Amino acid sequence: MNPLRTVFVKEVRDNLRDRRTLLSALLMGPLFGPILFAFVINISLKQSLSDDSEPLDVPVIGREHAPNLIEFLKSHNINISEAPADRAAAVKAVKTGEHDLVLVIPETFGAQLADTIPAMVEVISDLANTQAQRQSRRAVRALRSYNQQLAAMRLRARGVSPVVLRPLNIDVVDVSTPSGRSALLLGMLSYFFVFALLTGGMNLAIDSTAGERERGSLEPLLCLPVTRDQLIFGKIFAACLFMAVSLGLSLVAFYVMLKFVPLEKLGMTPNFGPGVVAKAFLLFVPFTLLGASLMTLVASFTKSFKEAQTWLSVVLLAPTLPILIVSILMVRPSTELMLIPSLSQHLLLVGLIKNEPVNMLHVLVSVSGTLIIGGMVTLICARLYRREGLLG
Amino acid sequence: MISVNDLRKSFGDIKALDGVSFEAQDGRVTGLLGPNGAGKSTALRILYTVLKPDSGSATIDGIDVVAESLKARSQIGTLPHASGLYPHLTARENIAYYAKLYGMSCNVVDERVQKIIEQLDIRDFADRRTKGFSQGQRTKVALARALVHEPRNIILDEPSNGLDVMATRSLRALIRDLRSAGKCILFSSHVMQEVAQLCDEIVIIAEGRVALHDSAEGIRNRTGCDDLEDAFVKAINLAGTPL
Structure with a gap:
């Protein structure tokens, strides 16, 4: 051989x-x-899929000050849950990781809204934590769309079309297969x-x-x-x-x-x-x-x-x-x-x-x-x- | 027959061999004796062609080890100082691998391997994997694969290293058998008694030179020492000075 x-x-x-x-x-x-x-x-699937389909729990302080906002959030797949007693306690709870985010609606919310002063809403979150970051982004997105809805209603009440606020119509065409x-x-x-x-x-x-x-x-x-x-x-x-x-x-x-x-x-x-x-x-x-x-x-x-x-x-x-x-x-x-x-x-x-x-x-x-x-x-x-x- | 003529070899500044010449005859056992680092292994390594000499020549049955190294290699059976086996192969497979590399045709291999297994009394562990073999068993298998092609010349580098009394005795018996079969056997050792018991000729090497080349009797006479060990020490001390 x-x-x-x-x-x-x-x-x-x-x-x-x-x-x-x-x-x-x-x-x-x-x-x-x-x-x-x-x-x-599998991990990236879980993250990208779980986001919008699963309800998000958001503890809210002062929910009685904004009943309409609360209804809006509920209709956007957000559950309102028990919150810490006050703002200081909320900050502490987020810091320790007990809550990922806490939404704070001050007493002045209703009055400011009525006087067309930008009404203060606080989202307390720890953005160094990716899980919390994703959840607070979702909460903020919901708040923004409520904001846009109110703005459109105000413009319409003054006889202006809400479209004036959208000078551009941006559409991304994805050709990837x-x-x-x-x-x-x-x-x-x-x-x-x-x-x-x-x-x-x-x-x-x-x-x-x-x-x-x-x-x-x-x-x-x-x-x-x-x-x-x-x-x-x-x-x-x-x-x-x-x-x-x-x-x-x-x-x-x-x-x-x-x-x-x-x-x-x-x-x-x-x-x-x-x-x-x-x-x-x-x-x-x-x-x-x-x-x-x-x-x-x-x-x-x-x-x-x-x-x-x-x-x-x-x-x-x-x-x-x-x-x-x-x-x-x-x-x-x-x-x-x-x-x-x-x-x-x-x-x-x-x-x-x-x-x-x-x-x-x-x-x-x-x-x-x-x-x-x-x-x-x-x-x-x-x-x-x-x-x-x-x-x- | 192995003949070595004025071999020289240096590694950097170290002169391992400084003009070594000797002959090893067929049908005789020639012992290469010397202290550690004397150049025994270097000389043997040149003979089995893994090293090339700086100058000088060496022949195996008249074949030059440098010019026709492949042909020279097929004339010798070699047991180098380090003779590891393949642990995942059985003793038989280890021997057969070498048999094939010696160029035997496949139909002869099995027969020859069986023959050497009988001859070296390896039967009991021939079909076990060599992992976990004792030093004695390992040396036997290494010897078997070195002898499987029935070489006329046999070179052994400190073959009794690490062997117990029984294994050493059976090695000695084997070397005597090979001698009576007319083979040329060259082996190195630093153990005086072993060399004295086995060798027909003793070549004492010190500092890369041949200090003495004679029979055991001749060495005793020339050094004037009755005890071979004393003779050995004397010969080494006189290295380079002709006796």
Whole structure:
């Protein structure tokens, strides 16, 4: 058998029996993304949906001074509840977190309203608390619409149309499609895929240098009548296989997870069917060579397994950088950008999720560019593996 | 046959080998003896080709270890100082992995592995994963995978390190068997008694040079010491001065 294949088969078998590898390649890597994602989506769903549909409890001091306002609030899905005795007690209750907000209607409210003096109403709230902030915003919104209603009535009583107060009619036309909107959120998917891919092969990458050295199995291995290139290539390809499996699993896990998250309630219908899963797999698979060789390269400079793990966690973050920069700058895909690994995969995946037509030139540049860079790093690894100091 | 001719090797300012020459014949056990840091391991590492000499040459059965390192490697069985096994593989799989990398065809591998397992008396733990093996068991498996391709030359770097009395005795018996099979055996040690019991030839190395090369008897005569240990110390102190 070809030595390269012998090494490859042995590495695969060895690592399939290693609980540490299996845990990171087949469980942690692929599931971390989907679980985190489902968690975040569910929280944001809860926040955005619960807002207006659920009644809001507002403690009111001096409700007897403004019976009409109270009726108005009640009709706007706001429950009037027991309030502290006076303003000072209310401030204290909000400070301690007993109430999120307290509405204070002073005795003078009725008189001021009758004299067309702007009538004072106080909303006491702690705006540093996001929950309270959201509730007080809702209360203020209700007060504002009462304010507008009164204003319109006053204008009408003086024979003026309320429309004079609306010189502009502002209408925002949203042309985003439901799949386009999901791309914003699902853009972070590409990082999860790269993360799953890299974690899948991490232990194998460490093992080829630092691990073998620490175990004392490197020296006898180098005594065999096999070139060092064959050894390191076999090891890197085995790492690629684990990375590809991990990537595939994480894609499938996302596909399954999206079925359980009611994204359409957020106005999103991501284009993430089995076809997209397969295409995304083919787009990301070339990245395994670069990932495996890069991790092997970094690990080859370390003395022990632990040290290698520390450095490789930095490598795990590296592919986020281009994605992050581009997301902030909102760059549109271009052929030059397709030369940057991880970024090109990200941009192409976002295109797929948005259901945009696939630019074959971009795909070609992304795949070949990533493979060429991966190949170059692999050759650097082989060079380092040939050096005498390898044994440490 | 292993022959070493004027090997020199430095690591930075440290001269590990300063012109070492010796020969190890077939059918004989040659012991490389010297204090820690004398250059024993460096010499052996050059022989099994993980290091390259700065100058000088070494051949295994006439094959140059630098010019034809792959071919030279296939002529030797090596037990380096650090000989770790793969803990998730069984003893048998560890040996078979090496057998395949030695270039054996698949149909021969199983047969050869079984043979060496019988020969080294590994049967009882051959199909257990090597995680948790005792030092003695580990050394046996490491030896088995070094010998699975039936090399004519065998290089062992401090093979008895960490072995108990029983394991050391069975290692000695194995080395004697290999000698009667006509193999060339070169091993390093810093334990005088071991070398005296086993070796036909002793090469004493000190400070990167060969201080003495003779049989145990010859060394006693040349140093004028009856006790080998005294002879060893004397030889080292005289390192560089021809006796």
